[in-house]
Amino acid sequence: MRSRTVQSTVAIAASASLALAACGGAGGPQSGGSTKLTDDKVVLGLLNDQSGVYKDLSGPNSKVALEMAIDDYKAKYGEKAVAKTIEVVTADHQNKADIANSKAQEMYDRQKADVILDVPNSAAALAVATQAKNKKKLYLNIGAGTTALTGASCNKYTFHWAYNTAVLARGTAGTITQEGGTSWNIVYPDYAFGQDMNKSFSAEVATAGGSVGQSIASPFPSDNFATFITKAGEGSPKVVGSMHAGGDLINFVKQFNQSSLKGKVQLAVGLMFITDIHSLGVDQFAGTQFTDAWYWNFDEQNKKWADRFKEKTNTRPSFAHAANYSAAMNYLEAVQEAGTDDADAVVGKLEGKKINDVFLRNGEIRKADHAVTHDVYLAKVKSSAPEEWDYEDIEKTIPAAEAYGEANPACSMS
Amino acid sequence: MSEFIQYTLQGLAAGGFYALSALGLAVIFGVLGVVNFSHGACYMLGAVIAAVLLAELQVGFWVALLVVPILMFGFGVLMERLLVRWLLALDPLYNFLLTFGLTLILVEAVKQRYGVSGLPYEVPAGLGGQVSVGSVNLSAYAIFACVFSVAVCLAVGLLLTRTRIGMIVRASTEAPERTRALGINVGRWVTPVFGFGIALAGLAGVLAAPTRAITAEMGSNFIIILFAVVVIGGLGSILGAVVAGLLVGLVEAYGIAYAPTYAQIVIFVLMALVVLVRPSGLFGREEVA
Incomplete structure (x- = not known):
C-alpha cells in the first residue's frame, strides 16, 4: 500500500517535470510555485x-x-x-x-x-x-x-x-423622499436603462412614503428638453428626477437651470459620475443630490x-x-x-x-x-469647487445592508 | 390655455434656432447643389471652438459669436478648395460621401483631443434668468437665441434677394452659362458661398453652447433633424428653411406635450406627409423634384 503511494508520487513528479521540460524549462527553481x-x-x-x-x-x-x-x-x-x-x-x-x-x-x-x-x-x-x-x-x-x-x-x-440601478434608487429616491421630497415627477430616456431606472425609482419613492405624479419618457438621444422640463414642473412637484446619462443628462441639466423650475424644485439625478460634473462645471450641478459608490476626497x-x-x-x-x-x-x-x-x-x-x-x-x-x-453615499454637488475635481459633499453614508437589501430572488446559482 | 401658450412659445423658440442651424445647409445646397453631411460636425466645431476660446483664452460668448463664424468661414473655404470642388462635376452622391467621411474624421479628432464627457460653457451674463408673463415662462437665453436666429435668417434672405452680390450668386446658380456670358466669373462665387454656409453652421454651434451639451457627438443626432427641416422647407430654399424650422419646433413641442414618446417621430411623419403632397417641399422649386 505504502509502496504504491510512493510509486505514484514519483510517477506524478516525473510526468510533471516532463511537462515542464516540454514547456521550455519555464519552471526553474525560482518559480517553483508557479506550476499551480x-x-x-x-x-x-x-x-x-x-x-x-x-x-x-x-x-x-x-x-x-x-x-x-x-x-x-x-x-x-x-x-x-x-x-x-x-x-x-x-x-x-x-x-x-x-x-x-x-x-x-x-x-x-x-x-x-x-x-x-x-x-x-x-x-x-x-x-x-x-x-x-x-x-x-x-x-x-x-x-x-x-x-x-x-x-x-x-x-x-x-x-x-x-x-446597480436598485442601489441608486434606494440611495437617491429613498433618502430624498424620507427627507421631505415626497412628490416627484420623473423624466427618463426611453430605452432599457432608462425604463429600468424609472421603475426602480418609482418603486422606491412609493416605499419611502412619497408619490410619483408623472413619469415622462423622452426619446433617446435628445437635444431639446425645454418642453419636457415644463411638463415635469406641472402639478408642482417637490422633486424632478432625471434618469438620463451622458450628453442627455448635460442637456437636461443645462436647460433645467435656465427654466423657471430652478431654485423652486429640487433636481435629483439617477446616475451621475464625477466626470459629468467636471464636464458641465460644478456650478451647473450645484445642490444636485445623487448616490455615489465612492468619492475620492x-x-x-x-x-x-x-x-x-x-x-x-x-x-x-x-x-x-x-x-x-x-x-x-x-x-x-x-x-x-x-x-x-x-x-x-x-x-x-x-x-x-x-x-x-x-x-x-x-x-x-x-x-x-x-x-x-x-x-x-448620498452626495450633494458643491456650489463651488475648492480645488479641481473637489465637487461633492458626502451628506450621508448609506449602510451596505440598506443600500443592497436582500439577495436578488431572481438569481439561482448553477 | 396658458400651458398651450407655453408650449407654443417654447416650440417657436426652438424652431428659430432650427431655422438658423438649417440655413447653411440650405444655402450650400441651393447654390452648389452639394448635400453637406458635415454640417452637423461643423455645428459641433463651432460650439467646441467657443468652449476652447473661453477656457483657454478667456474669450467670452459675444466675441465668440463674431470670431467663430470667421474661423469657420476659413475652414469652409479650405474645405471647398481642397476637397469639395474636385467632386462638383460628378454625381452629388460623391460629395455626400466625402462630407460624411469628413464628419467621421472631425468627430473622432475632437474625441481624441477633448475626450467624450463634454466641455463646460456658461450662459452669458444677463441672460441666465426667465421672462415671465402671467404663468407663462421662457428662459431669457432661449428668447435671445430665437430672435437672433430669425434676424440672421432675414438678413441672409435680404442679402440674397436685395443686393447685387445676392443677385450674382443667384444668377450663377440658376443660369451659370448665361451669367458667364454677361462677363461674370461664376466660379469665383462658389468658394465664398460654401464658406458662408459653413460659417452659419459654426454660428449655430456658438449659439447652442450655453444651452446644450458640447460633445463631439452633439451634431450627429442634430443633423438628422436639420435634414428634416431642409426637406420640409424645400431643398435650397431659405424662406423654406425658416418656415420649416419654426414648424418643426412647434410640432416637436406639441409632440412632447401631448405624446412625449413620439416627440421625434412626429417630425418625420410631418416630413413624410410634406414629401407625399409636395415632393419638392413647401417652398422648393418644382424642377428640383
Whole structure:
C-alpha cells in the first residue's frame, strides 16, 4: 500500500517535470510555485469602452488602476507571491454587445485571461456574463448598472462589484423622499436603462412614503428638453428626477437651470459620475443630490489612493477606477490564498469574503447572488469647487445592508 | 390655455434656432447643389471652438459669436478648395460621401483631443434668468437665441434677394452659362458661398453652447433633424428653411406635450406627409423634384 503511494508520487513528479521540460524549462527553481498557475502567469483582461461615452469615467485609466493593484500585490507578498508574472490585456467593446461577446471569447481563449474586469454598458455586461459561465472563467463587473447580473443572469463565475440601478434608487429616491421630497415627477430616456431606472425609482419613492405624479419618457438621444422640463414642473412637484446619462443628462441639466423650475424644485439625478460634473462645471450641478459608490476626497485613505492615481494620470479617479483597483486586488489576494489561479478555487475564496479596502467599506461578497455589497453615499454637488475635481459633499453614508437589501430572488446559482 | 401658450412659445423658440442651424445647409445646397453631411460636425466645431476660446483664452460668448463664424468661414473655404470642388462635376452622391467621411474624421479628432464627457460653457451674463408673463415662462437665453436666429435668417434672405452680390450668386446658380456670358466669373462665387454656409453652421454651434451639451457627438443626432427641416422647407430654399424650422419646433413641442414618446417621430411623419403632397417641399422649386 505504502509502496504504491510512493510509486505514484514519483510517477506524478516525473510526468510533471516532463511537462515542464516540454514547456521550455519555464519552471526553474525560482518559480517553483508557479506550476499551480495556468500558463505560469496571471492575466487580467480589461474589457471596456476606450473610445465612446464611458471612456472618461473608466476607459484607459482603468488600466492604470489595475497596474496599481498589481504593484501593491507584489509589494505586499514579494518573494512569497503566488502570481509572480501578472499581465494586463485590454480591449475596446465600443458599447456593442456583439463586440463585447467576441472580445471576451478572444480574451479567455487566445489571450489566456484568467479574469475579465470592468465592462460598462448593461447589454455588453450581460453578454460577457454568458461567456464567463460557458468558459468557467472569472468575471468581475464594475461599470454596468443592470441588476440582471446578480439576478436572472447570475452565475458562479460572475461578480458585480460597484453598484446597480436598485442601489441608486434606494440611495437617491429613498433618502430624498424620507427627507421631505415626497412628490416627484420623473423624466427618463426611453430605452432599457432608462425604463429600468424609472421603475426602480418609482418603486422606491412609493416605499419611502412619497408619490410619483408623472413619469415622462423622452426619446433617446435628445437635444431639446425645454418642453419636457415644463411638463415635469406641472402639478408642482417637490422633486424632478432625471434618469438620463451622458450628453442627455448635460442637456437636461443645462436647460433645467435656465427654466423657471430652478431654485423652486429640487433636481435629483439617477446616475451621475464625477466626470459629468467636471464636464458641465460644478456650478451647473450645484445642490444636485445623487448616490455615489465612492468619492475620492471622502477620507484620508481615499485621498491617498487618489493622489497616487493622479501622479500617474493627471486626473482624479471616478468610482469606477477605484472599484477596478479593488476588484483586481481582491482577485489577486484570492489567488494568493488559493495558491492557484484555478477559477473554481478562486471563486471559493471570494464567496462570502468580508472586505474593507480603499473602495469597499463594510464590504461583503454575497454568496447568494455574487453582489459585492458595501456602504454607498448620498452626495450633494458643491456650489463651488475648492480645488479641481473637489465637487461633492458626502451628506450621508448609506449602510451596505440598506443600500443592497436582500439577495436578488431572481438569481439561482448553477 | 396658458400651458398651450407655453408650449407654443417654447416650440417657436426652438424652431428659430432650427431655422438658423438649417440655413447653411440650405444655402450650400441651393447654390452648389452639394448635400453637406458635415454640417452637423461643423455645428459641433463651432460650439467646441467657443468652449476652447473661453477656457483657454478667456474669450467670452459675444466675441465668440463674431470670431467663430470667421474661423469657420476659413475652414469652409479650405474645405471647398481642397476637397469639395474636385467632386462638383460628378454625381452629388460623391460629395455626400466625402462630407460624411469628413464628419467621421472631425468627430473622432475632437474625441481624441477633448475626450467624450463634454466641455463646460456658461450662459452669458444677463441672460441666465426667465421672462415671465402671467404663468407663462421662457428662459431669457432661449428668447435671445430665437430672435437672433430669425434676424440672421432675414438678413441672409435680404442679402440674397436685395443686393447685387445676392443677385450674382443667384444668377450663377440658376443660369451659370448665361451669367458667364454677361462677363461674370461664376466660379469665383462658389468658394465664398460654401464658406458662408459653413460659417452659419459654426454660428449655430456658438449659439447652442450655453444651452446644450458640447460633445463631439452633439451634431450627429442634430443633423438628422436639420435634414428634416431642409426637406420640409424645400431643398435650397431659405424662406423654406425658416418656415420649416419654426414648424418643426412647434410640432416637436406639441409632440412632447401631448405624446412625449413620439416627440421625434412626429417630425418625420410631418416630413413624410410634406414629401407625399409636395415632393419638392413647401417652398422648393418644382424642377428640383
